Amino acid sequence: MPSEVIATPAEIEAEVLDNEEISEAGFLLTLGGKMPGRGKSSAHAKTSALGKMPTPLPGQFFMVGLPREGRFFLRRPFSVLDFEPASNRLQIYYSVIGEGTRALSRVPPGSRLELLGPLGRPFPRSIGVMDVIIGGGRGIAPLVFLSRTAPRKRKTLFFAGAGSEAGLVFLDKVKAGGIFVSTDDGSLGMKGTVMDLLRGFVSRTSFDWSRSTFYGCGPAGLLKELHGLCLRLNAACFASLEARMGCGVGVCQGCAVKNSGAGYSLVCKDGPVFESARIDWESYEVQR
């Protein structure tokens, strides 16, 4: 498997270039990164040359600080939708699900936010003949990034599901041999869940699925069902998890998820992408 360079995470002062609502409660945040250079006080020794954000890999995330004037304290972790090294531009897609994300959605262009990243283990390169990518809701975003970085000859199928058509975001950016969609309300594609869509496709298609690699990102229920399906198909399966986070770098141990075996794993450092067999999905569903 070819290995890609995982950049050392850094504290980044990011400028909000855009913060646009593009679907119901879904926002596209575009950031320009700025790494502080060595100032007179040489207070920032752990940063790179001025202007260069470290390059994230698909599956990685950034901790994003909310405006300091507010009452919010913890940074929020968000997966990367896209990163353009040439223009040093980072894009994140997030849903407003609580007070913190609501506050983030009101941050205007020109504001500065404190980021830490890139963090976490990226989606591993697949082995086998095909990639099957399954995204639900905001989970679609990091998978779009994944699809765009696959080797050119790679066969890829992309399955996306959302509550309604508005939630099926960035499908025009997906690079895949086939794109299949479902919506809970039937406004686009199949009416039903994306796992129903996937299971239907798998059952109708004669193929040795054990030679595929499955990648999933979305609600806990989706990931649990995907794991179950891949067990039956004897296929490799990687899932990207979410958790409330503290430090984002693996020291505070706040973002633990229960393993299927003994102990816990840290979503920020051991994940966010995990082999699906590693996780105790019952516990994860309750936790989320």
Added chain:
Amino acid sequence: MEMQNPLMLASGIAGYGDDLKDVVDLGKIGAIVTKTITIEPRDGNVPPRLAEAPSGLLNSIGLANIGCDAFISRRLGRLSKLKTKIIVSIGGFSPREYGEVASRLENAGGFEAFEINISCPNVREGGSSFCSSSSIAGEVVGIVRSRTKRLVLVKLSPNVTEVAAIARACVSEGADVLTVGNTFKAMAIDVQTRRPLLGAGTGGLSGPAIKALSLAKVWEVVTAVKVPVVACGGIASAEDVLEFIIAGATAFQVGSACLRSFRAPETILAGIREYCRKNGIGRISDLRGTLLFEEVRNDT
């Protein structure tokens, strides 16, 4: 113990000593307190272990740690290369355990001092009771004192009626320095699910939300004992540090502030230097205990 500056990273934010080396210039930090080490490894509490609170956070990590033997064999050896001073935090669920951890670490060597954690409120068995009783706290300190020649700090819990009494007991049993203090017991509830936000139910509150509370505890301890006091609790800026120094603290710890930015320690140090420069103060220690106040005590 000589530190290049009075800033320490608090237990729980810096892992086992060098975990933050990619995001913090550890060479600029006066001292680092490790995650609390217990005799046996501990997995930690049922998640979720974090919940946000206004201007802070609740945690119930549950003393998750790799255990004493793994720390000694896999992590301790890496730390002597660091310019910063290493303080190992130790915990236990009986006085005997505290003594055992202290002995094993003392034999291993490679660090400056111990910080005895008697104050974690998250763990069911034993944790809270050590910190809230003068006699039990004193017993733990006494046992550790007997096992080491190193500097002994004791991190006190603020979840007591009179922290000064606990402080005096610890000092009389041999504590060299007191860290004031740990997190405040706290809770948060999800009104949709009607479940606590933390898997363990309650946790410890930290961050700017507790600064004013911690300051009062530091003041209480400083006026009760003669040993140096290390301030801990809600420090996020140079100005916060100055408040604690003026109240009488000798050094200070920063923990939760790093969650907003790992540049917080350096920013705070730069702010202190700037303040001293602007106000013609030679050393920050010149300000120690210079609070202008005479407490009127009513005899009842």
